[in-house]
Amino acid sequence: MRCAFCTAEAIVDRPYAGDHLCGDHLGRSIADRFRREMRRQAPRMRSGRVAVALSGGKDSATALVLTRRYFERRPTVELVAISVDEGIAGYRPSTLAKAQELTAQLGVEHRIVRAESALGVTTDQAVERLPGTVPCSFCGVWRRGLLNEAAREAEAELLVLGFNLDDLAQSILMNLAHAEVDRLLRMAPHRKKQPGLVPRIAPLATVPEREIFLHALANGIPFDHSECPHARAAERNVFREVLWRLEEVRPGTRHALLRTRETIADLLERNGGEGAPSRCSLCGAPSTHAICRSCEYRRAAAEAVVAE
Ligand code: SF4
Ligand SMILES: [Zn+2]
Ligand SMILES: [Zn+2]
Numbered sequence: 001m002r003c004a005f006c007t008a009e010a011i012v013d014r015p016y017a018g019d020h021l022c023g024d025h026l027g028r029s030i031a032d033r034f035r036r037e038m039r040r041q042a043p044r045m046r047s048g049r050v051a052v053a054l055s056g057g058k059d060s061a062t063a064l065v066l067t068r069r070y071f072e073r074r075p076t077v078e079l080v081a082i083s084v085d086e087g088i089a090g091y092r093p094s095t096l097a098k099a100q101e102l103t104a105q106l107g108v109e110h111r112i113v114r115a116e117s118a119l120g121v122t123t124d125q126a127v128e129r130l131p132g133t134v135p136c137s138f139c140g141v142w143r144r145g146l147l148n149e150a151a152r153e154a155e156a157e158l159l160v161l162g163f164n165l166d167d168l169a170q171s172i173l174m175n176l177a178h179a180e181v182d183r184l185l186r187m188a189p190h191r192k193k194q195p196g197l198v199p200r201i202a203p204l205a206t207v208p209e210r211e212i213f214l215h216a217l218a219n220g221i222p223f224d225h226s227e228c229p230h231a232r233a234a235e236r237n238v239f240r241e242v243l244w245r246l247e248e249v250r251p252g253t254r255h256a257l258l259r260t261r262e263t264i265a266d267l268l269e270r271n272g273g274e275g276a277p278s279r280c281s282l283c284g285a286p287s288t289h290a291i292c293r294s295c296e297y298r299r300a301a302a303e304a305v306v307a308e
Pocket of ligand 2: 003004005007008021022023024025
């Protein structure tokens with residue numbers, strides 16, 4: 001199969017767009033979509049610091065490479081990459097090594113936040129102490145909190161996340177299926193600045209996971225392929241499969257879900273908005289509850305040790 005824009009062999013088909021692309025045109029197309037989303041999600045970013053969450057996987061590695069390229073001609077913008085070490089044996093050390101390799105290659109400052117020292121508990125320890133709880137529920141909450149704190153400490157105006165189209169479409173569908181409209185609105189990309197929260201943006205939002213993978217591979221971007229050993233229990237896996245099936249039957253479903261979220265947010269904004277979160281009474285982080293979920297999970301993990 002040939003590329004839709006040149007005579008080269010295609011490396012990816014895009015049923016939602018009705019075309020095929022070669023490696024070169026895939027790269028250009030991803031960069032275009034990234035730029036468009038950057039301009040839309042962060043229109044006023046002319047100077048200051050931008051933090052990029054870097055796990056060491058393909059998505060965040062690509063997000064860092066493209067963010068650096070985007071701000072290349074703007075020396076007034078400084079980048080800092082932030083990685084969180086949740087303490088997951090057999091997974092995180094190799095992804096962190098790739099994150100270090102990439103930041104050294106790009107000459108970007110790299111900060112690593114360790115859950116063990118920041119929270120007093122690692123994801124692996126919490127998995128042992130909280131048997132019945134899906135690991136991603138506490139791990140994801142902790143990582144979000146640590147990334148926000150580190151971005152605040154770095155005095156960043158923005159936090160760039162590597163979420164791709166598949167990630168976001170899965171999250172939207174999950175939140176809809178759980179009737180959690182408030183969470184749907186709190187998802188990245190953030191439209192407004194909220195007290196205590198560095199606005200999170202997702203400039204790869206319209207790019208499917210597979211295209212990012214092929215692009216990163218074709219361009220020699222250092223990233224780690226390993227999968228988290230705790231990911232198997234995640235409910236997200238079911239939504240991933242459902243979406244693959246839907247996308248096969250009706251290409252463009254993932255893009256439609258993104259638009260659905262935007263439409264709901266527009267409608268609610270016109271009706272007075274979602275309301276600002278208040279603060280957690282224990283740690284002071286922005287929270288919609290009196291005690292934030294990060295503190296709830298930390299308390300449960302600590303109580304489990306006492307009970308042993
Ligand atoms: S898959 Fe779940 S447990 Fe593993 S790093 Fe991601 S959020 Fe944490
Ligand atoms: Zn081409
Ligand atoms: Zn808290």
